[in-house]
Amino acid sequence: MNKKYKYLLFDADNTLFDFNAAERRAFLALSALEPFVFTEEHYPLYHEINDLMWKRLERCEITKEELKSLRFRELFKELDREASKELISNIVEAYPRNLALGCDLIEGAADLLKNLSQSYKIYIITNGLYGVQTARLESSEIKPYITNMYVSEKVGYEKPSKSYFGYVLSDIGDMNTQNYLVIGDSLSSDIDGAINADIDCVYFDPSNVGTEGRRVTYRVSSLREIEDLI
Numbered sequence: 001m002n003k004k005y006k007y008l009l010f011d012a013d014n015t016l017f018d019f020n021a022a023e024r025r026a027f028l029a030l031s032a033l034e035p036f037v038f039t040e041e042h043y044p045l046y047h048e049i050n051d052l053m054w055k056r057l058e059r060c061e062i063t064k065e066e067l068k069s070l071r072f073r074e075l076f077k078e079l080d081r082e083a084s085k086e087l088i089s090n091i092v093e094a095y096p097r098n099l100a101l102g103c104d105l106i107e108g109a110a111d112l113l114k115n116l117s118q119s120y121k122i123y124i125i126t127n128g129l130y131g132v133q134t135a136r137l138e139s140s141e142i143k144p145y146i147t148n149m150y151v152s153e154k155v156g157y158e159k160p161s162k163s164y165f166g167y168v169l170s171d172i173g174d175m176n177t178q179n180y181l182v183i184g185d186s187l188s189s190d191i192d193g194a195i196n197a198d199i200d201c202v203y204f205d206p207s208n209v210g211t212e213g214r215r216v217t218y219r220v221s222s223l224r225e226i227e228d229l230i
Contacts, residue, residue, distance in 0.1 A: 005200070005230060007172060008116060011184030012126040012133060012149075015204050016109045016142060022102020023047065029098040033090055037081060049074045057127065058158055058189055064129070068092050100135035105142065108223040113145040115227060124149040125168060125182070127158050127189060148172075159186075160193030169197075181217075181230060191216055202226060 013019035027046055030038040053071045056062045062070065069092050076083040113122060122145055126133050130153040137143055150168050157164035169175050183202040184190025191214055194201035200217040208221060218229050 004178075005120060005181045006174070006179040007181070008120045008122045008230075009125045009168065009180060009182045009199075010113075010122060011182075011186065011190045011204075012124050012136075013128055014106070014185045015183060015190075016106060016113075016124070017102070017136060017140070018104040018106055019102075020047075021104045022099055022136075023050070025102055026095055026098035030091055030094060033094060034083075034087065037076065037079060042075070042079065045078060046071070046075050049078070054127070055188060058160060060158070064153060064158075068096075068129075096129055096132050099129075100132045101139075103136045103140040105140065106223060110141050112223045112226060113142050116230075117145040120230075121147045121172075123147055123168070123172070125159065125164075125184075125190075126150070127152045130154055159189040160191075160196055162193075162196050165193055165197035165199065183226065187212060187214060202229065 010016055024043055027038055027043050028040070050071050053062065053067045053074075057064060057067055069088055072088055072091050073083065116122060124137070124146055126149065128151065130151045133149065133151050137146065137149055148171075150171070152158045152164060155164055155167050157167060169177070169180065177197060177199045180199045181202065182190055182194035182199050183204060184194075185204045185206075187203070187209075191201050191203050191211075195214065202218040202220060203211060203216045204223065205211075205219055206221050211219060220226055220229070
């Protein structure tokens with residue numbers, strides 16, 4: 001292995017954890033509260049709305065507290081259905097509990113971290129909800145390989161903010177950006193954040209979306225390729 005790096009900063013959702021699978025199950029479980037909205041038919045619409053809301057959060061257009069309810073209000077609006085304050089409140093409370101149960105891993109994640117942990121310190125960097133992310137990690141087989149997890153909700157900044165990465169490096173105790181490698185699936189969050197912080201990055205691109213002109217250090221379509229790179 002190339003010992004150029006000392007610390008590996010992995011994104012959580014759709015890099016290590018199969019967030020799409022967890023999200024779908026958590027969404028469908030809300031049918032206990034509103035069976036005509038939380039269906040297989042409406043899940044793709046919710047997924048699209050939720051993704052847009054997280055992008056707005058990255059751009060500091062909304063807060064995380066606003067995101068929690070706004071994504072569901074937008075869903076009801078798009079479906080032209082009424083939603084009382086009580087229903088939205090119950091949904092906002094139930095959804096994270098459902099989501100926290102989803103600790104499915106991306107194929108190859110556990111083996112990769114097991115192998116890499118023998119030579120590197122591994123951290124998770126995530127914009128996800130603190131309660132959800134900590135519960136998922138605690139229940140996951142990758143927990144023994146993770147030195148620490150930095151959740152933006154606790155850090156006080158969101159990826160891709162340079163301040164977020166500055167906090168992480170300061171807390172780890174090594175401000176030399178050349179010692180770090182960011183691995184993530186989001187161009188706007190992980191990759192732009194790494195580039196802004198002058199940290200090398202691996203763009204995990206299983207769908208072959210492409211880099212949209214960004215100068216990424218490495219690009220892989222499967223996690224198992226990472227070991228050969230570093």
